[in-house]
Amino acid sequence: MMAAAAAGNRDLKVTLIEKNEKLGKKLYITGKGRCNLTNECDNETFLKNVVRNPKFMYSCVSAFDPHACMEWFADNGLKLKTERGNRVFPASDRSSDVIKTLERAITLTKAEVKLGTLVKNIVVKEPEEGSGPAVSGVRLMNGDILTADYVCVATGGSSYPSTGSTGDGYRFARETGHNVTDTYPSLAAVKVSEGFVKRLEGLSLKNIVLSAYDDHKRVYKELGEMLFTADGISGPLVLTLSALMTSQLSSGSLKIYIDLKPGLDEEMLDARLLRDFDEGRNRYFANALDKLLPSSIIPVIIELSGIDGKRKVNSITKEERRKLITLLKSFELTSKGIAGYNEAVITRGGVDIRQVNPKTMESKLVKGLFFAGEVLDVDALTGGFNLQIAWSTAQAAIQAILKDVDG
Numbered sequence: 001m002m003a004a005a006a007a008g009n010r011d012l013k014v015t016l017i018e019k020n021e022k023l024g025k026k027l028y029i030t031g032k033g034r035c036n037l038t039n040e041c042d043n044e045t046f047l048k049n050v051v052r053n054p055k056f057m058y059s060c061v062s063a064f065d066p067h068a069c070m071e072w073f074a075d076n077g078l079k080l081k082t083e084r085g086n087r088v089f090p091a092s093d094r095s096s097d098v099i100k101t102l103e104r105a106i107t108l109t110k111a112e113v114k115l116g117t118l119v120k121n122i123v124v125k126e127p128e129e130g131s132g133p134a135v136s137g138v139r140l141m142n143g144d145i146l147t148a149d150y151v152c153v154a155t156g157g158s159s160y161p162s163t164g165s166t167g168d169g170y171r172f173a174r175e176t177g178h179n180v181t182d183t184y185p186s187l188a189a190v191k192v193s194e195g196f197v198k199r200l201e202g203l204s205l206k207n208i209v210l211s212a213y214d215d216h217k218r219v220y221k222e223l224g225e226m227l228f229t230a231d232g233i234s235g236p237l238v239l240t241l242s243a244l245m246t247s248q249l250s251s252g253s254l255k256i257y258i259d260l261k262p263g264l265d266e267e268m269l270d271a272r273l274l275r276d277f278d279e280g281r282n283r284y285f286a287n288a289l290d291k292l293l294p295s296s297i298i299p300v301i302i303e304l305s306g307i308d309g310k311r312k313v314n315s316i317t318k319e320e321r322r323k324l325i326t327l328l329k330s331f332e333l334t335s336k337g338i339a340g341y342n343e344a345v346i347t348r349g350g351v352d353i354r355q356v357n358p359k360t361m362e363s364k365l366v367k368g369l370f371f372a373g374e375v376l377d378v379d380a381l382t383g384g385f386n387l388q389i390a391w392s393t394a395q396a397a398i399q400a401i402l403k404d405v406d407g
């Protein structure tokens with residue numbers, strides 16, 4: 001959409017082909033329906049948040065950075081606001097306003113929009129003497145060929161396939177001779193083996209430290225928020241973990257530990273327990289943790305501690321307190337793997353960036369063929385960075401095409 005909007009107000013025949021009956025189905029669900037469309041940060045911060053292949057993004061984000069993106073949307077009539085963590089949203093809190101802005105920008109141009117039209121494959125001309133292969137158009141589902149001197153593949157990844165991103169672009173890339181790196185769901189929940197998480201479903205924890213160990217080696221440690229799902233864990237810390245650790249998470253060899261009380265070391269926590277126990281000496285253990293923990297996790301902690309909840313707290317031994325402290329400081333979970341594409345915010349992996357010109361997004365193998373957005377092997381953390389990748393790469397592609405047309 002961004003590419004069509006930017007290309008269309010020139011004397012060019014531009015066609016935006018979308019297989020859905022409407023534009024922006026995925027955009028609609030972004031940012032929990034509010035669309036965190038970029039992050040108001042400098043380029044260095046942006047690049048730090050790109051997990052895979054940040055160097056590839058260097059040129060195109062310099063040419064169309066988050067501030068240029070904000071300006072573009074503001075110039076096209078969308079009021080914006082910036083929230084915690086520099087996350088940028090439409091002032092209306094409605095992702096539909098972002099879609100409307102793009103649609104309006106496209107309407108003001110000469111671009112034609114073909115909805116409900118599936119591209120079956122990319123058509124490439126046989127190489128002529130002295131030159132390599134070049135794109136000549138796209139074949140539609142009904143067999144028609146739409147001829148074109150330039151084709152920009154912006155088909156997204158494989159996540160949330162119900163929005164239309166079913167990985168077609170990876171096939172287009174392979175069929176035209178490109179390498180596609182292994183793809184995985186990313187920015188997704190992590191499923192765990194422990195059945196007790198079901199009882200914690202919906203519990204959200206703030207200010208905890210989540211660590212992950214692969215074969216006893218620490219691979220992640222961060223303070224923040226998380227939540228329990230029916231069969232695992234999710235929330236900001238877990239999404240970041242999933243983006244950084246895809247291969248280990250997929251193999252299911254990861255141990256995850258939650259420090260429920262990161263502000264207290266073991267000694268302090270023991271003193272705190274003793275104080276709480278002392279205040280209600282005759283209370284049952286089952287009722288003695290309510291000042292320390294959210295209520296829904298207390299029965300699980302009691303069960304895992306092996307201490308009978310009907311015991312009076314004054315009978316709990318030092319050894320038993322130590323076990324309890326270990327549970328609170330290192331609440332252990334075993335990763336069974338990452339949630340699938342249906343639940344993943346993005347797809348990690350994609351069109352091999354070594355075969356794409358980072359300034360123009362043009363394939364180095366097929367002249368006139370461009371790739372933009374999530375189909376590329378570039379991905380970022382949450383915060384508006386993934387959409388910024390889509391905007392910057394689309395702008396790079398379109399500016400390069402316009403330059404080529406102008407000779």
Ligand SMILES: Cc1cc2nc3c(=O)[nH]c(=O)nc-3n(C[C@H](O)[C@H](O)[C@H](O)COP(=O)(O)OP(=O)(O)OC[C@H]3O[C@@H](n4cnc5c(N)ncnc54)[C@H](O)[C@@H]3O)c2cc1C
Pocket residue numbers: 017018019020023024025026027029030031032035036037038117118119120154155156157159160163164165166168169344345346372373374375383384385386387388390
């Ligand atoms: C639940 C959720 C929330 C998210 N929230 C945010 C957020 O707040 N901020 C952020 O930065 N990122 C967010 N993301 C990620 C972001 O939405 C994507 O990275 C971004 O949309 C990728 O843009 P794209 O244009 O490459 O692909 P898409 O937005 O997936 O668009 C690709 C389009 O191509 C069409 N298409 C595919 N194949 C064909 C074909 N063969 N023929 C015709 N049309 C085809 C699809 O129907 C689709 O409309 C979120 C993702 C999800 C799933």
